[in-house]
Amino acid sequence: MARCYNFxxxxxxxxxxVLETARDELVDYQNSGxxxxxxxxxxxxxxxxxxxAEANIRELMGxxxxxxxxxxxxxxxxxxxxxxxxxxxxxxxxxxxNSGAWAAKAIKEAKLIGNVNIAADCGxxxxxxxxxxxxxxxxxxxxxxxxxxxxxxxxxxxxxxxTVDAPLVADMSSDILSRPVDVNQFGLIYAGLQKxxxxxxxxxxxxxxxxxxxxxxxxxxxxKYATHIAQGSMFNTPPxxxxxxxxxxxxxxxxxxxxxxxxxNVSKAATLYGAIDADDFYSGTAVTDCRSDMNxxxxxxxxxxxxxxxxxxxxQGFKGLKGHRSVGGIRASIYNAFPAxxxxxxxxxxxxxxxxxx
Amino acid sequence: MARCYNFxxxxxxxxxxVLETARDELVDYQNSGxxxxxxxxxxxxxxxxxxxAEANIRELMGxxxxxxxxxxxxxxxxxxxxxxxxxxxxxxxxxxxNSGAWAAKAIKEAKLIGNVNIAADCGxxxxxxxxxxxxxxxxxxxxxxxxxxxxxxxxxxxxxxxTVDAPLVADMSSDILSRPVDVNQFGLIYAGLQKxxxxxxxxxxxxxxxxxxxxxxxxxxxxKYATHIAQGSMFNTPPxxxxxxxxxxxxxxxxxxxxxxxxxNVSKAATLYGAIDADDFYSGTAVTDCRSDMNxxxxxxxxxxxxxxxxxxxxQGFKGLKGHRSVGGIRASIYNAFPAxxxxxxxxxxxxxxxxxx
Numbered sequence: 053m054a055r056c057y058n059f060x061x062x063x064x065x066x067x068x069x070v071l072e073t074a075r076d077e078l079v080d081y082q083n084s085g086x087x088x089x090x091x092x093x094x095x096x097x098x099x100x101x102x103x104x105a106e107a108n109i110r111e112l113m114g115x116x117x118x119x120x121x122x123x124x125x126x127x128x129x130x131x132x133x134x135x136x137x138x139x140x141x142x143x144x145x146x147x148x149x150n151s152g153a154w155a156a157k158a159i160k161e162a163k164l165i166g167n168v169n170i171a172a173d174c175g176x177x178x179x180x181x182x183x184x185x186x187x188x189x190x191x192x193x194x195x196x197x198x199x200x201x202x203x204x205x206x207x208x209x210x211x212x213x214x215t216v217d218a219p220l221v222a223d224m225s226s227d228i229l230s231r232p233v234d235v236n237q238f239g240l241i242y243a244g245l246q247k248x249x250x251x252x253x254x255x256x257x258x259x260x261x262x263x264x265x266x267x268x269x270x271x272x273x274x275x276k277y278a279t280h281i282a283q284g285s286m287f288n289t290p291p292x293x294x295x296x297x298x299x300x301x302x303x304x305x306x307x308x309x310x311x312x313x314x315x316x317n318v319s320k321a322a323t324l325y326g327a328i329d330a331d332d333f334y335s336g337t338a339v340t341d342c343r344s345d346m347n348x349x350x351x352x353x354x355x356x357x358x359x360x361x362x363x364x365x366x367x368q369g370f371k372g373l374k375g376h377r378s379v380g381g382i383r384a385s386i387y388n389a390f391p392a393x394x395x396x397x398x399x400x401x402x403x404x405x406x407x408x409x410x
Numbered sequence: 411m412a413r414c415y416n417f418x419x420x421x422x423x424x425x426x427x428v429l430e431t432a433r434d435e436l437v438d439y440q441n442s443g444x445x446x447x448x449x450x451x452x453x454x455x456x457x458x459x460x461x462x463a464e465a466n467i468r469e470l471m472g473x474x475x476x477x478x479x480x481x482x483x484x485x486x487x488x489x490x491x492x493x494x495x496x497x498x499x500x501x502x503x504x505x506x507x508n509s510g511a512w513a514a515k516a517i518k519e520a521k522l523i524g525n526v527n528i529a530a531d532c533g534x535x536x537x538x539x540x541x542x543x544x545x546x547x548x549x550x551x552x553x554x555x556x557x558x559x560x561x562x563x564x565x566x567x568x569x570x571x572x573t574v575d576a577p578l579v580a581d582m583s584s585d586i587l588s589r590p591v592d593v594n595q596f597g598l599i600y601a602g603l604q605k606x607x608x609x610x611x612x613x614x615x616x617x618x619x620x621x622x623x624x625x626x627x628x629x630x631x632x633x634k635y636a637t638h639i640a641q642g643s644m645f646n647t648p649p650x651x652x653x654x655x656x657x658x659x660x661x662x663x664x665x666x667x668x669x670x671x672x673x674x675n676v677s678k679a680a681t682l683y684g685a686i687d688a689d690d691f692y693s694g695t696a697v698t699d700c701r702s703d704m705n706x707x708x709x710x711x712x713x714x715x716x717x718x719x720x721x722x723x724x725x726q727g728f729k730g731l732k733g734h735r736s737v738g739g740i741r742a743s744i745y746n747a748f749p750a751x752x753x754x755x756x757x758x759x760x761x762x763x764x765x766x767x768x
Contacts, residue, residue: 056443060450063650071437071445078433079426085414085727087429089609089655092418092730125483125611126632129646133630161630246647251447253483253611253649272491272519274484288487289604291611292421293651297447369443372450 057394060372061204061385062247070300088296093289101296108302112310115235115258120281122257123295128225128244131255132161135221138267138277140166144195150175151182152203158223180206181339185214194218196239202227205376207349208342213237219263227346230388231314239263245294248387250301253294313388320386320395321345327399333410337381351381358382361405370398415752418730419562419743420605428658446654451647459654466660470668473593473616478639480615481653486583486602489613490519493579496625496635498524502553508533509540510561516581538564539697543572552576554597560585563734565707566700571595577621585704588746589672597621603652606745608659611652671746678744678753679703685757691768695739709739716740719763728756
């Protein structure tokens with residue numbers, strides 16, 4: 053079978069060139085006589101990968117030395133616990149915005165650990181959206197404000213990040229490195245790799261170093277950012293292969309040019325939303341000014357038509373278009389590595405399907 | 411360069427056939443038009459991998475339905491915290507044996523969480539060893555007894571597991587599936603994949619299901635075994651590629667026959683210890699009846715000779731023989747996938763080196 057168009061929400065499509073390099077190097081990594089998977093994490097070969105991956109993230113995102121760049125295990129979902137464990141002191145309150153399923157999960161875990169104030173709640177609204185700066189009800193002296201930069205399931209995205217006094221903490225799992233971001237605006241940014249950055253099995257955490265000093269001494273070493281900062285993400289054996297692929301992906305972004313990728317993301321999303329808005333057959337799920345450039349969500353006139361749409365699309369090599377089981381509908385995840393021609397091909401299919409069924 | 415003999419302690423050598431399969435399938439997994447790394451963890455393709463990996467572990471280790479088989483992130487080091495969080499109730503005491511560096515790390519983390527009794531301490535002894543059943547000073551009504559089945563750094567291994575009333579918990583990171591084990595003797599077994607089972611990035615946990623019910627309700631979801639049991643290790647996106655390689659490794663073990671692998675491990679270790687004991691030039695680090703079949707450790711008459719030994723060995727394609735930086739000396743890690751001919755070749759090199767330098 054030819055390479056399909058993979059619209060999966062994550063794990064998601066990777067650059068074909070990255071996969072081909074990984075394949076070519078898999079059995080014998082750079083004439084070392086072993087795979088990178090078999091290479092000691094303390095050895096020169098893997099150390100070079102690890103250091104380059106960090107350097108590339110720093111360069112691509114403009115991360116200053118005030119911040120640590122960490123590669124941790126457990127996905128973004130583990131960060132839901134690590135963040136309040138590390139940043140939410142006894143007696144303090146953390147502000148969280150609820151913008152949908154992922155924000156709600158972060159809130160649920162934080163409440164198990166400390167005091168949480170819901171600064172804004174539009175998590176159950178349809179059409180879906182994220183809160184505006186104006187509606188935030190923030191805690192005086194709050195420990196931090198947590199937002200979900202992009203809701204992967206509902207397809208709603210913060211277009212301008214809120215300006216607040218407390219450290220801003222963002223789950224960027226589904227839009228990290230997809231657009232320009234001023235890291236200095238944040239106290240902590242985290243993201244699972246498996247959407248824009250690589251395969252599953254690791255999370256990227258970018259944390260202002262001084263924030264890591266708040267953690268209680270009695271916290272298990274693994275749960276402390278300070279541990280991972282001190283050890284350069286080598287407190288224990290890292291997920292080497294996931295970081296190796298991350299490194300190849302960051303090289304690929306550098307080779308394309310980050311701004312080129314960002315521009316393509318805007319263009320791909322505009323093309324797809326254009327097709328959705330072209331007539332009444334398709335209707336976008338998110339409020340227009342909160343529409344995600346990464347996860348484009350829409351409905352058809354009936355669930356029966358949606359099922360037929362997904363079935364016919366699949367037969368033509370468009371995979372992973374079924375909306376999340378909790379919300380239904382259609383979702384096209386078009387991350388950095390998703391090719392523009394795949395969006396064009398989907399739009400052509402949508403026009404044809406709309407004409408035949410509208 | 412030809413394939414080297416990789417004696418690294420972990421990440422470690424993998425079966426060449428597994429690497430070749432992974433390479434061949436890497437870009438297009440079974441005509442799906444995508445890599446297994448790009449495949450949704452909720453889709454049929456990855457689900458089949460995940461289920462087969464669990465079934466193979468159950469079959470190879472004889473795991474009954476009273477136990478859950480989990481694939482978790484964070485390595486064995488994360489289990490150092492999860493175990494007391496889940497199993498060590500308020501006011502209870504857990505017994506730990508100290509047999510070396512890894513046991514000490516488990517103890518350090520457990521002490522942050524609850525009451526710990528050191529049931530036996532030979533962690534600082536040289537020659538290195540593990541405790542005997544007779545010297546255990548157990549707590550009446552202790553929550554569990556934790557042992558480190560094999561000390562990767564010192565090369566000391568439990569040959570017969572202790573019989574105790576409390577649940578027995580074992581870190582088997584460096585000898586899991588290397589020899590016959592009666593799982594029913596244990597409450598919980600855990601192991602990082604990156605020695606006998608696959609690449610880094612995941613840990614295998616085998617837990618008697620009823621033990622998962624002790625955890626306080628206020629524990630973050632990610633830290634509860636009950637969460638992962640309920641979700642089949644899919645509470646969040648699993649480390650899919652690591653589990654995919656684990657599955658290939660378990661298939662390889664099944665194809666060889668587990669007993670064949672176990673017998674080879676005994677034979678490989680006996681060959682290497684034979685060379686160490688052949689004359690006084692080499693001296694084993696561990697007490698004879700505690701010698702590890704996985705991590706064979708020994709010394710030469712001087713550190714200068716050890717450095718020369720490692721240098722000459724490296725030049726001949728024997729990699730990773732340097733002992734852990736905390737203890738020095740020589741260490742040959744000869745896990746399941748390490749070929750017998752590599753041990754024979756090393757023994758020949760040792761004889762030659764001993765003759766020239768002894």
